Amino acid sequence: MFVRHPDNPLITPQNVKPSRPDFEVIGTFNAGAALCDDEVILLVRVAERPLHAPNGIVLSPHLSPDGDLVVQEIRRSDERYDTSDPRAIRDRITGGLLLTSISHLRLARSKDGVHFSVEAQPWLAAQPPYEEFGIEDARITPIDGSYYVNYTAVSHYGVATGMVKTRDFRQIERCGLIFPPANRDVTLFPQKINGLYYCYHRPMPGMFGSMNMWVATSPDLTHWGQHQRVWETKLGGWEAGRVGGGAPPVYTERGWLSIYHAADPQQRYCLGAFLTPHDDPTRVIAYSPQPVLSPEAPYEVEGFFGNVVFACGAIVQDDVLRVYYGAADERIALVEARVADVVDHLAAI
């Protein structure tokens, strides 16, 4: 039912200027999306790394406690470090992780939702201490006249969820961490339900436990509680590895529609969808037994980290759901479907 846009991919690293002359852009992906005035706004995750890594060296850029950029050099031959994952370097002694790139959020705007103009400078750059390894995977939710932007804050403390708010995408107010480590993939509902705000979140259990989607409530969007699991991994199949929030839930006639991501144990990421009643985000009433989008197009299968489709944003225009998603952790692409078709496609529970 989802149709890939013929202009896909819409944004690639080649379209985007690095934030520093000594950096290159290696990923433009996992963008939050919103309608603002007559434009489509994307907050794109831009992953950069230092130019010119010497032979046999992996570079890890991050911020010092004072906020200065530091580039750590890791020899591939150093047995202390596991450099087999292109995204991260594991320190076998401390168990710690270093990233091979550092991400910030970049604003892109478009009149037609297809042709985007990407700003030359970061919209939101990382700050120590909780963002020393970068900020990733924004979700934008319009609530009460402001846009709330939550994102993944990465540091040696772990992976947490930060938030900022803005009225116009110019002035930005930082709101701190809304979830401590380890938690990401937070999607906010755009209005109060029974007097409380709601979100989905994805705790990453420490010693044991699987990667499930949870729901929480808040009186003020800052403080969260009443945690319950809402959607779980399933043994054997496309949802066996992990599930987590994608785009912020979309109001439809028949309930709240959530586009979420799921990965199998081989880290192939698909999109799924489920529906909850208007008055109860904790109860899934219909779901997609099979993915609503799987990595099949060349720009989804091949790339920095292949076989990944991962949505952080969706908008509705003229009853059409337009889902902006990261493809292969490298590019931004678009799929479209009539909202009613997506909802009709779901199986009742």
Add this chain to the structure above:
Amino acid sequence: MFVRHPDNPLITPQNVKPSRPDFEVIGTFNAGAALCDDEVILLVRVAERPLHAPNGIVLSPHLSPDGDLVVQEIRRSDERYDTSDPRAIRDRITGGLLLTSISHLRLARSKDGVHFSVEAQPWLAAQPPYEEFGIEDARITPIDGSYYVNYTAVSHYGVATGMVKTRDFRQIERCGLIFPPANRDVTLFPQKINGLYYCYHRPMPGMFGSMNMWVATSPDLTHWGQHQRVWETKLGGWEAGRVGGGAPPVYTERGWLSIYHAADPQQRYCLGAFLTPHDDPTRVIAYSPQPVLSPEAPYEVEGFFGNVVFACGAIVQDDVLRVYYGAADERIALVEARVADVVDHLAAI
């Protein structure tokens, strides 16, 4: 400065009846403490396991989704399972954990704080789904005329923090999960500070990150936010492995006194102490460079899991701080010190 009580240990498994005739009590430890009327109340973690494990078998008791007790039999010779830890069995295929005992909370009361009468039945028993492996390590905090009891809820979803409240230790109101997995060792401040409640909590990072103490605020004790780290592990030494909350913070003339736990990488658990200003629980102003209590007494060194002192509760009577602590994950013991002596002992930061 802390002096062990000569009657230590005060409560041992031999003093406590099992909750079922087919169970034995293997641990009475990590108790929350409070003053209620003219009594000292302890909520003791009682760990039980089924009697009569056949040779070569480890038993794992837990609750079914309907709340029925299930005892799973694991063969020590089965290479799928790592049974080397007396506390837990790791499934090498799924990464999942099973526990060798199941805990509940048992009420004990005393007029003198030394001789306790332990009730015959659980005060709070585990409920599925978030407590299917048991409930552990209660902290009791008197706030606004009620006692708030937070505890560790263990299930296949991970380790989370649940809460109940009571006015009289008879009627119990369940409040759900206040922190999702993986998070434990929550200590609540007994009053609002600058219009908000505060707590310390201990996230357990998923992929990477160390086991530090964090602080959060709440308008209502249910919803928590504004997360910041407040006390961190230190390389090489008694705090190198993990740090986490112990007893709920105690109001003193010079600030809030927190007794916390720290473990080294060999899992030797000690107690430390720090002080924060009356108006700012996020800022440590004095601390204990060395432990204020280390496992040295025979009942602390030897036991179910030796070399552990671990406090969940403390009370103040006549300017004396009485800290009830778990010894060797098996028994409850008591140390005492003048509050002023503990505070004087700390080094300014």
